[in-house]
Amino acid sequence: MNATGTITMTMRELDRYKVIQDVADGMLKLWRAAERLGLTTRQIRRLVGRLRDLGAPGLVSGRRSKPSNNRLDxxxxxxxxxxxxxxxxxxxxxxxxxxxxxxxxxxxxxxxxxxxxxxxxxxxxxxxRPPKLHQPRNRRACLGEPVQIDGSDHRWFEDRAPACTLLVYVDDATSRLMALHFTATESTFSYFEATRAYVELHGKPMAFYSDRASVFRPTHTQTGDRLAVSTAMTTRPTPSKISA
The missing domain is CATH 1.10.10 (Arc Repressor Mutant, subunit A)
Known part of the structure; x- marks a missing residue:
């Protein structure tokens, strides 16, 4: 209560006051009030007593306008x-x-x-934070710069054959499917096999574009031929004319 005699209550305190007043007036049972406010009947009796002794100010939190006990010093x-x-x-x-x-x-x-x-x-x-603006990547102008490659694991033949991986070569400029290659698993050697078939059919593209799958880059210490095989797929070939 302030100097003018006005009591300030939050909406929660006001709802509590109405319920406790109904209990004090005999219009609401203790157990019903306890259920409505999420309290015990003992707490309801205590609040009814505070209302009768102190009036409405007795139901206002005594911690209001006081610093929290958990306040950081x-x-x-x-x-x-x-x-x-x-x-x-x-x-x-x-x-x-x-x-x-x-x-x-x-x-x-x-x-x-x-x-x-x-x-x-x-x-x-x-x-x-301001929203991130992602600049859309425009399609390349010519066939073969670059060719996107990716693998998709799926039961492509339903129950007629085991699940396998489809390696897909898609031209960025035209969205044309340049090559499709089924293989048991997505691996460096399966990409080598599919790439050889692609080059024999279409010629060498300006670049291959792939995701960051581990088959295209070394993920642990390797030596000799294994390192050469893994890193070779990330090397962009020298630009050259693509055969028809």
């Missing part, structure tokens, strides 16, 4: 943000939170660190 907050600014300015809140605890003994919640970094301008929440 200014000294810890300043120390944490100083360390982050000095050493972890390019870290995200989760990793910065882990480093504060592991290296500096400062244990804070991840959301607390996120709030500190946001207030200090070291982190921009995702919802506040």
């Amino acid at each position: 200014a000294v810890t907050a300043d120390r944490a943000i100083s360390i982050i600014r000095e050493r972890y300015a390019d870290f995200g809140p989760t990793l910065a939170c882990e480093k504060l605890y592991e290296c500096h003994g400062i244990r804070l919640a991840k959301e607390t660190v996120r709030g500190l970094m946001t207030a200090a301008g070291l982190w921009i929440p995702r919802r506040q």
Whole structure:
């Protein structure tokens, strides 16, 4: 209650007041009020007693306008943000939170660190970031620059044969299917076999374009011929005229 005698209540407190008033007036059973407010009948009796003794102000939270018991003290907050600014300015809140605890003994919640970094301008929440603009890639002008290659695992022959992989060669300029090759698995050697057939039929393209599948690049230490085989598929051939 303020100096003018006005009581300020939240919508939740107002709903509680109406229910407790109905109980005090004998219009609502204790168990029904407890069910409606998610409380026990003992708590309802206590609230009814506070209403009768103190009136409506007795149902207003006594913690209003008081600092939270879990509020972060200014000294810890300043120390944490100083360390982050000095050493972890390019870290995200989760990793910065882990480093504060592991290296500096400062244990804070991840959301607390996120709030500190946001207030200090070291982190921009995702919802506040400007949308990323992805420049559309225009199709190439001529046949063969480049040819997109990819593999698709599927039961292409239903139950008539085991599942297999279809290697597809698609021209970027025209979306024309240049070659289709069925193979047991998507591997470097199966691409070599399909590429040989493509070159014999259409000639050498300006470039092959693939995803980052492991068959096109080494994923662990390799030696000798295995390294040569794995890296060869990522090498763009010298531009040349494509035969009809």
